[in-house]
Amino acid sequence: MRAVIPVAGFGTRLKPHTFSLPKVLVNVGGKPILGHILDKLVEEKITDVTFIIGYLGEKIKVYVNTIYPQINAEYVEQKEMLGLGHAIHTAITTLNHEEIFIILGDMIFDADFRKFLQNPTSVLGVKEVDDASKYGVAILNEDGIIEKLVEKPSDPISNLALVGIYYIKDAKLLEDCLNELVEKDIRTKGELQLTDALQLLIDKGEKIKTSKIEGWFDCGNQETLLLTNKFLLSKNSVSTRRENVVIIPPVFIAENAKVENSVIGPNATISDNCEVLNSNIKNSIISSNAKVENSLLEDSLVGPYAVVKGKTKKVNIGESAEIEI
Numbered sequence: 040m041r042a043v044i045p046v047a048g049f050g051t052r053l054k055p056h057t058f059s060l061p062k063v064l065v066n067v068g069g070k071p072i073l074g075h076i077l078d079k080l081v082e083e084k085i086t087d088v089t090f091i092i093g094y095l096g097e098k099i100k101v102y103v104n105t106i107y108p109q110i111n112a113e114y115v116e117q118k119e120m121l122g123l124g125h126a127i128h129t130a131i132t133t134l135n136h137e138e139i140f141i142i143l144g145d146m147i148f149d150a151d152f153r154k155f156l157q158n159p160t161s162v163l164g165v166k167e168v169d170d171a172s173k174y175g176v177a178i179l180n181e182d183g184i185i186e187k188l189v190e191k192p193s194d195p196i197s198n199l200a201l202v203g204i205y206y207i208k209d210a211k212l213l214e215d216c217l218n219e220l221v222e223k224d225i226r227t228k229g230e231l232q233l234t235d236a237l238q239l240l241i242d243k244g245e246k247i248k249t250s251k252i253e254g255w256f257d258c259g260n261q262e263t264l265l266l267t268n269k270f271l272l273s274k275n276s277v278s279t280r281r282e283n284v285v286i287i288p289p290v291f292i293a294e295n296a297k298v299e300n301s302v303i304g305p306n307a308t309i310s311d312n313c314e315v316l317n318s319n320i321k322n323s324i325i326s327s328n329a330k331v332e333n334s335l336l337e338d339s340l341v342g343p344y345a346v347v348k349g350k351t352k353k354v355n356i357g358e359s360a361e362i363e364i
């Protein structure tokens with residue numbers, strides 16, 4: 040079994056953090072988004088992994104090679120961002136006709152990967168959503184087998200959205216379909232879509248089912264990243280008691296972070312080597328080596344090595360006075 044993780048994208052919706060970091064290395068819940076995925080793969084003993092890299096790909100190589108030496112990583116470069124189908128096509132040289140498990144690099148799944156991969160047929164992770172027009176969707180026949188896949192439908196033909204995990208049994212056939220997609224330049228909304236390659240797979244007779252994934256957390260923009268952070272902390276709150284620091288769980292506070300005279304939480308991540316002094320931080324992610332002083336932060340993202348400094352104020356006001364600071 041080989042895992043394939045596309046991580047080539049620009050992460051435009053997560054600027055300015057993605058000016059210097061690929062999106063999948065942005066911190067959430069105390070470690071990079073990609074780290075959460077790789078931990079789950081290692082747990083399932085899936086260590087043959089192809090990374091499709093592009094924008095800031097060298098940083099991904101360094102991260103994986105340093106933190107996950109047990110992963111037998113292959114890197115392929117997607118030189119143009121032509122879509123997910125094109126990305127997976129780039130990885131064909133590493134597939135060796137093995138079964139493959141494709142996972143989008145910017146999603147976190149609270150799902151049992153082992154159960155998902157024990158399916159006797161190919162299977163796609165799905166979730167029922169109110170508005171499926173932003174996603175690829177699946178239409179099933181009465182036996183629960185996918186009849187049709189449509190990328191970003193303009194009509195509400197199905198509310199079963201593809202969430203970004205795909206287990207494909209017949210990788211050789213998928214390779215043929217990806218080749219056909221690219222050779223015939225089959226595009227939807229201007230992109231070579233994985234959804235369209237999978238439709239070709241269905242047309243060629245591959246039986247594909249769906250599996251409902253309830254825990255599906257997107258990290259694509261600031262709002263969803265903070266919601267994912269909140270979810271991860273709710274599963275695993277990490278902190279040690281510190282003098283003069285009030286902790287309102289759940290939080291993640293790195294052991295080596297310096298935190299003094301502050302209120303941390305709920306839903307706050309304080310990463311490695313951060314310094315937080317005289318501050319109140321809730322529902323926020325403070326990335327490694329950042330410094331926050333005299334500040335009240337809520338719903339905030341502070342990137343690595345960034346510095347936020349507020350001011351303490353001095354007042355001298357008398358009875359019944361009213362001021363707003």
Ligand code: UTP
Nearest residue numbers: 045046047048049050051052120122126144145
């Ligand atoms: P997204 O479209 O969500 O990621 O693709 P993005 O393009 O980096 O983000 P925005 O839209 O600019 O904000 C989902 C995953 O698929 C990868 C991305 O890197 C991300 O992990 N991807 C997408 C590729 O590797 N290549 C592509 O051509 C498209």
